[in-house]
Amino acid sequence: MTGTVAPPAPGPTTLASDPEAYRAALRAYLGSEASLDRWRNRHHRTTEERITEHAVLMSGLHRGRWNRYGWPADAGGLGGDERHRAILYDELSAAGLPVPEPHLMLETLGPPLVRFAPELAAELLPRYLRGEEWWGQGFSEPEAGSDLAALRCRARRDGEDYVVSGQKLWTSHGATATRLMCLVRTGTAESRHRGLTMLLIDADTPGVSVRPIALASGHNELAEVFFDDARVPARRAVGEEGGGWTVAMYLLQFERAMYAWLSSTIALRRLRELREQVGARSTHDGDAVRFAEVYADIVALRARSAETVRRLASGATVGPEASIDKVLLATAETGLHDLARELLGGDFVLSAETHAAQWRADWWYSRASTIMGGSAEVQRTILADHVLSLPKETSA
Amino acid sequence: MTTTSLDAATLDLLTGSVRELFAALPAGGDLGPALDELGWAEVAAEDPATATTLLFTEQGRSLACTRALDAVLLAELDPVLPPARGTRAVLLPTPADGDEPSRHGSTLTGVLLAPPGTVDEIVVATTHLADGERSVQLDVHPAPVLAPLAHPVQGFDTAGWVTVSGARPSSPHERIPAGTAWTAAAAAAQRALAAEILGTCDAALRIAVRHASDRRQFGRPIAEFQAVRHRLAEGLVALEGARGVLRSAWEVTDDPGGAMWAAALAKLQAGRAQARIMRDVVQVHGAMGVSREGSVHRYVSRAAALDVLLGGRRLLAESMGTAMLLTAGIDPVARL
Numbered sequence: 060m061t062g063t064v065a066p067p068a069p070g071p072t073t074l075a076s077d078p079e080a081y082r083a084a085l086r087a088y089l090g091s092e093a094s095l096d097r098w099r100n101r102h103h104r105t106t107e108e109r110i111t112e113h114a115v116l117m118s119g120l121h122r123g124r125w126n127r128y129g130w131p132a133d134a135g136g137l138g139g140d141e142r143h144r145a146i147l148y149d150e151l152s153a154a155g156l157p158v159p160e161p162h163l164m165l166e167t168l169g170p171p172l173v174r175f176a177p178e179l180a181a182e183l184l185p186r187y188l189r190g191e192e193w194w195g196q197g198f199s200e201p202e203a204g205s206d207l208a209a210l211r212c213r214a215r216r217d218g219e220d221y222v223v224s225g226q227k228l229w230t231s232h233g234a235t236a237t238r239l240m241c242l243v244r245t246g247t248a249e250s251r252h253r254g255l256t257m258l259l260i261d262a263d264t265p266g267v268s269v270r271p272i273a274l275a276s277g278h279n280e281l282a283e284v285f286f287d288d289a290r291v292p293a294r295r296a297v298g299e300e301g302g303g304w305t306v307a308m309y310l311l312q313f314e315r316a317m318y319a320w321l322s323s324t325i326a327l328r329r330l331r332e333l334r335e336q337v338g339a340r341s342t343h344d345g346d347a348v349r350f351a352e353v354y355a356d357i358v359a360l361r362a363r364s365a366e367t368v369r370r371l372a373s374g375a376t377v378g379p380e381a382s383i384d385k386v387l388l389a390t391a392e393t394g395l396h397d398l399a400r401e402l403l404g405g406d407f408v409l410s411a412e413t414h415a416a417q418w419r420a421d422w423w424y425s426r427a428s429t430i431m432g433g434s435a436e437v438q439r440t441i442l443a444d445h446v447l448s449l450p451k452e453t454s455a
Numbered sequence: 456m457t458t459t460s461l462d463a464a465t466l467d468l469l470t471g472s473v474r475e476l477f478a479a480l481p482a483g484g485d486l487g488p489a490l491d492e493l494g495w496a497e498v499a500a501e502d503p504a505t506a507t508t509l510l511f512t513e514q515g516r517s518l519a520c521t522r523a524l525d526a527v528l529l530a531e532l533d534p535v536l537p538p539a540r541g542t543r544a545v546l547l548p549t550p551a552d553g554d555e556p557s558r559h560g561s562t563l564t565g566v567l568l569a570p571p572g573t574v575d576e577i578v579v580a581t582t583h584l585a586d587g588e589r590s591v592q593l594d595v596h597p598a599p600v601l602a603p604l605a606h607p608v609q610g611f612d613t614a615g616w617v618t619v620s621g622a623r624p625s626s627p628h629e630r631i632p633a634g635t636a637w638t639a640a641a642a643a644a645q646r647a648l649a650a651e652i653l654g655t656c657d658a659a660l661r662i663a664v665r666h667a668s669d670r671r672q673f674g675r676p677i678a679e680f681q682a683v684r685h686r687l688a689e690g691l692v693a694l695e696g697a698r699g700v701l702r703s704a705w706e707v708t709d710d711p712g713g714a715m716w717a718a719a720l721a722k723l724q725a726g727r728a729q730a731r732i733m734r735d736v737v738q739v740h741g742a743m744g745v746s747r748e749g750s751v752h753r754y755v756s757r758a759a760a761l762d763v764l765l766g767g768r769r770l771l772a773e774s775m776g777t778a779m780l781l782t783a784g785i786d787p788v789a790r791l
Binding site for chain 2: 078142145146149153320327330331334337338342346347348349350351352354355356358359360361362363365366368369380383386387390436438439440442443446447448449450451452453
């Protein structure tokens with residue numbers, strides 16, 4: 060930029076109203092900023108190290124205003140819609156950079172907070188966007204996995220507080236998260252989905268204890284959380300008491316659509332990296348077909364979730380058909396990682412190289428894509444019930 | 456979706472009209488006059504993506520055999536060809552050659568959508584190699600010249616097609632360099648074929664859903680069994696995923712290289728979808744699925760026949776995968 064007069068950069072208002080202008084400006088920045096190389100081709104030894112390092116990237120993106128588009132001004136953003144967020148993830152991945160890990164849960168937890176608890180969003184979301192903190196999602200429990208409405212973690216109203224007791228399990232980012240968005244039971248044990256409330260609980264609240272859970276890869280991707288009469292201010296309710304299921308269903312739209320898109324951008328970057336890693340070695344018959352099929356499945360996920368993102372951005376509600384996106388996501392994720400395992404051959408199992416270690420860890424995580432956020436079986440049942448309108452399943 | 460300029464009500468109306476048109480079309484009937492009556496040219500000019508996808512989806516659903524694909528190819532080829540003397544058809548590459556015209560040589564092979572006698576001229580594309588440069592030439596033959604080489608298809612699904620095979624005619628004819636017209640024509644035809652394949656899939660899946668809901672075993676509709684429900688849900692996912700890729704392919708038609716790649720990918724994904732959906736549709740129908748008593752076998756064999764035209768799924772996967780592993784970049788195709 061020295062010696063030439065650069066045209067005036069488009070201002071925030073232009074970028075907020077014009078996603079393509081935002082894309083062009085972002086692409087120019089990512090292509091020219093040398094300091095970003097620190098995050099390219101990096102393998103981290105632990106989940107904790109990775110998320111901390113990604114938070115540094117996030118804070119840099121915040122200083123450049125890039126990750127504030129797509130979020131409302133009241134919550135620390137600069138306006139715009141879901142397309143801005145989707146473009147951020149796409150351009151980061153296309154530039155060979157990671158999508159900062161905290162964004163994964165932000166994409167799921169941010170929208171319901173903005174919609175159902177704007178005051179909390181105004182107070183807390185700016186810190187999240189700055190990379191200063193990240194949160195976990197407390198839905199699953201030992202006796203409530205796919206059958207979410209069976210959850211038992213209780214919150215009892217006591218004056219200006221809820222008193223929470225029980226347990227949450229498989230909380231993503233749980234080991235390092237500073238807050239947890241938890242779906243808890245405020246109604247009777249039999250109330251199923253009607254007696255639930257969403258609470259945003261600080262992880263350092265007395266009575267809350269977190270135990271990291273190592274995945275089979277050895278990485279602490281998840282955690283279990285115990286609540287022993289933890290007092291949570293009533294103003295931390297996200298939405299109405301008893302309205303937790305509504306909040307959860309709203310949240311799941313983003314988990315099934317935005318998260319699917321975000322994952323497709325990462326999958327395409329990883330496919331490119333895989334090609335570079337195996338490019339030199341001779342391939343076997345059938346490798347080309349397998350590679351093309353995995354690529355085609357990733358593009359199918361992109362195509363489908365791009366349309367869903369546009370619908371969300373236009374204010375439409377995404378219904379049960381979002382389960383199609385979720386199944387396509389799981390197909391692309393498992394396919395990509397099985398392909399890496401096949402193409403890397405013995406190295407996948409035996410090599411001490413960092414790229415092999417990364418694929419091994421990711422392979423285990425990819426197995427969760429058919430489990431988390433509603434198992435593959437639950438998604439197929441949703442499609443059979445609500446999209447194909449088949450007669451309801453009966454037990455034998 | 457975003458490229459659609461027709462509103463939903465107009466689209467519903469058009470879909471209904473086209474569906475009726477195919478239902479009323481006699482075997483071997485000419486689609487042209489009926490489409491003219493509908494004012495199809497105007498619709499196609501306003502929104503080619505929606506119009507083409509709609510027409511070929513309905514053709515797939517109805518299992519009709521028409522020369523609509525010739526029209527798609529000729530829309531790209533006619534501008535570089537001399538004025539037609541009467542009606543024209545295009546010789547499609549033989550399935551083993553995928554979307555690439557066969558090499559110039561003493562023999563000629565290919566597939567026609569209808570017997571040579573139904574048109575006046577036949578356009579034959581041929582690949583020429585000279586000094587390491589590949590080029591496609593277009594030969595325009597009078598149709599009667601190819602008649603002795605034509606044989607009705609005896610295959611899985613006859614579809615009214617004929618195969619052409621034999622000594623290349625030496626009679627005088629016009630030869631024109633195709634430039635980029637052939638690749639554009641092949642891409643357009645692949646998008647149309649993808650839509651037609653997905654039309655057969657959509658119809659077959661609907662039939663399977665109805666059958667599973669009606670057919671009772673063990674005292675209940677078989678659609679109440681999870682194994683059956685999940686198969687059908689998987690079929691829906693395969694169908695919608697392939698439809699998404701096809702819509703994306705229509706969004707990149709302005710860039711010739713990208714358009715070619717995306718069209719081939721749409722055809723590949725449609726081919727994979729039909730393989731998966733037809734397998735499950737047959738299974739859900741039980742013995743009825745493999746007999747001529749039911750209608751399912753017609754969708755299975757039509758989808759298989761459409762799959763092998765201009766690049767079967769295996770061939771496309773092989774060539775696209777090789778291109779990505781060896782040289783080409785990895786095109787994201789679908790954009791926000």
